[in-house]
Amino acid sequence: MRRWIIVAAAAAIALGGCGSGAQSGGAGRSGGHATLLTTLQPPTFDPASIASVGAVEGPLGYAVYDNLFRVDYAAGTVIPRLAESITPDEAATVWTIKLRPGVTFSDGTPLDAGAVKFNWDRIKDNPQLGSGCSTTIEDFKAIDVKGPLELRITLPEPRGSLPQQLFGSGQVRSGTCTNIASPAALKKHGKSYGTSPQTTVGAGPFVLKELVPGSHLTLERNPRYWDAPRPYLDKLTVRQAPDITTSVNAVMSGAAHVASVMAFTPDITRYKQAGFRYHLQPMNGAAMVIFNASRPPLDDPRVRRALTLATDLDDLTKKNFAETVSPSDGWLTRSSLFYDAGRAAQLRQPTNDLAEAQRLIDSYVAEKGGPVTVTVPAAPTAIPTFTTLQQQWRRLKNVQVNIETVTGQVATQRLLANQAQVALNQSGANDPEAMVASFGTGGPQNYLKWSDPQLDAILAKARPETDPARQKAHMVQAAERLVQLNWFIMLYRPGAPTLVAKDLTNVKLHDPSQVDLAQLRFR
Template sequence: MIRHRRLVAAFAAACSAALVLGACGSGDSASASNAAQSTVDAGDPVAGGTGRILQMGEPRSLDPAALSNTWAHQPALGNALYGTLMVTANDTLELEYKMATDFSTADGGKTFTLALRPDLAFSDGSPLDAAAVKFNWDRLKDPALGSTTIRQAVQIESTEVVDPTTMRVTMVEPNPQFGQALVAGALNWIASPAALEKGAAAFDENPVGAGPFTLVSWTRQDSIELEKNAGYWDAPKPYLDKLVIRTVADANQRSNAMTTGGADLTTETSWTNINKAEAAGLQYLVASTGGGQFAGMNQRRAPFDDARARRAVSLAVDLDAVNTVVYNGEGEVPKTLFPEDSPYYADIPLSTTDAAEAQRLFDELAAEGKPVSFTFLSYPTSESRVLGEAIQAQLSAFQNVEMKVEVADFPAVTARAGARDFDMLVSSTITQDPDYALTMAFDSQSSGNFMGVNNPELDAALERGRFGQTAEERKAAYDEAQQIIADTVVGLWYVRALPSVTFGKNLHGAQIYTLGSPLPEEFWISN
């Protein structure tokens, strides 16, 4: 088993980096050959035992449409109940198939063919076939579901069942990179159509999927208990008999639970907690990314429909000081959209600090009868709340600007983000391959464009990046896109994302795909 390791996912393009495993305490990475010397053979998987898992976001429902497949939400729960059609390899970001056997295009991304393993079955014995996938994918387009995966689903024009194991997918617009988007959301999780049609309450009592585990009980705001699915397609997995998943939004509580042996694995978003885990002799996995998390500004309404207001707030806030308050200086502030080890890196600063110019802009807007006043909508996590308060404290030193902080639970923030009912909130544009993240977040026609960015030149640059035939063509397109994103001021880029898990000495088999999504069927526990 590799201890204290960091997975650095390659940026998929013509250039791809090797998988790097190394120490994370300082943020440095070692070569793969050096890291291999620290590998400890844990032996063959042992069956039995209970895995105690911490997640960061309480689900509003067990419907796949209500779950999010990112490290900060419910990835372990979704993978446990529903399994995966496919995953991404962390070294190349190439698709690897699980319940699916193929997802490919022969026409540049206008149509795809999805092929399934034969004889897949839900936990109630009913078939998981192409018709079931079609039902799940089609319903994700419904805005009434409030699913974050609507961003991916609406890119699909239609689905057609060819035979029980084959589905044809036609896209609204060609997108040869769509597989990267698919695995990052609920399109990857298929539930029983018959169970879903019984309604939300009945489904939450008895969610029917084809994953490695099935529900025993869900005590809201407490724990979700799962047991091994004896009919799981990939026997003898899962190795564990049971999973107990609890939601712990507070970073300190997660760290304490891990270091005192109160949990076996947690999804994580804090470099401070990663460093504490290393000091305690725990293990961890981190997927390297570009972009990051930002306090996004809604350009659809005042005050941030005026570019001067966005620029004034950006100039007023010292993000290194924010990092000190929120992460004790241990976070990485994104100075550029892509890190230096990315083939898409360009020395284009995302922000600068200039208090005098910020005050001039605040005064100019106030003189026009438009003083800058806004509310930061915070998730219930300690990190999000402290971030809002840190920005608020800095802005309090300026005249003609007022900021409030409103804390709401995960479902409420998700719903208001979907309705675009906010001034500022935590959002993210986390790049592995740039296409999915940047187009989803900033293309003017994207349903995932929460900030309301509307720039034809940016749209054109992103399209060139999507269809570029060479590494040089894609690099040139994304250079232009980076400059426009920086000039537009979409928000305050306060930390490089940390899609990660930490886990105890006795838990083995930990793997993550896409944005820090763990695969619980691989877990096993040694004594």
């Protein structure tokens, strides 16, 4: 049987797209000290907790730990890192991981199969760690060390997408299954592991040298790193930026060299117009307005569909994002392994149909009374987008839209606590495991408790599938069902733009939209 995903034999880096549609060149010099701004400073470098996948803290977790492997979602391949391969048996119930020989942690101890098992057993035996990896490895029937560099995983049922599940863990803050720390350090430091440079030991391109909570952290080149001559920089100072405006100004002025931001705003337009480039990996999924389908009036599919149909994406993106984004044309990108040109029309969410939107609202009001009232908790950076949506939705009779200004922290808290009627979010679900996590009943990333038996049944068929054609058919069917449910409005492709100063080069992205700090060079 043809496998959907097999690890390549040689190490490789997945290259991401830039805002201008090109990659930075590989030229440049080694050495130097760069400053990175991020939206979040990780509270700990514990491998069970810190993300090493994704554009927020992912670059920092990756810098310290690297990954066992990475997934290139567009190509449908696994990129070997600390592991050389991960392959299934014929039934896809037993998977074998073979590790790269000669890899050591920064303390000089070996990264072997026993170290991987120790990290996973630690997560499984200590639920208080709250690791995103726990739901994955709790499902394993067995984890067996078959040799110094060979680990065998036995599953209770076929799982065609186990590599993606290990890589993404179904979480926004992901990579926690593919982070491996030194067992010697974990045993020595116990609960204090990851809280200071002295208690943090990985096998990544950098070593944590300074950690000042609430202020900054410092990373220095790891002389033991297996993938020499990377990293090219000698040192990185990482600071937290309070907002996108600060990040843009810092990179443009030379006060910072790299900045990761979480949204497109007029500041990004200003940055681009000044001749700077942002870097982004186009992803399946969408930046989107999400509806709480468990709370009236959005528990009625007529209201959700009406608000979707009353949305004018061209007007929204023109007013709020200028030339930085294009309206969404469906869940799957044209470069995706799962893209089906013959189903493109069914996968494109209908919008900008006021007549049909009004008919649905009239039907709802006639049955349940009106007006339809929606309250939106909006952080300051989201107010322009929600103001435009408010104007568009108010074109409908018997629809009232109120905007409540809150802090970004409060907006996030309400989303995670299932308290917001409407919110902004991003989802880049690229495989069955991520779909289950984001949209399956009880999924760990399904913050608004969406539930649809038909979608659950589709995903249940997709998860064990190893044949590429059949898995593609299930994924297309799932994406089509999401369009029908109107749980959200797809605005534009998701992703976190990475801003880079003009004196840095060799900017390369991991999928999804994560800048590889080990590749950066000064010109």
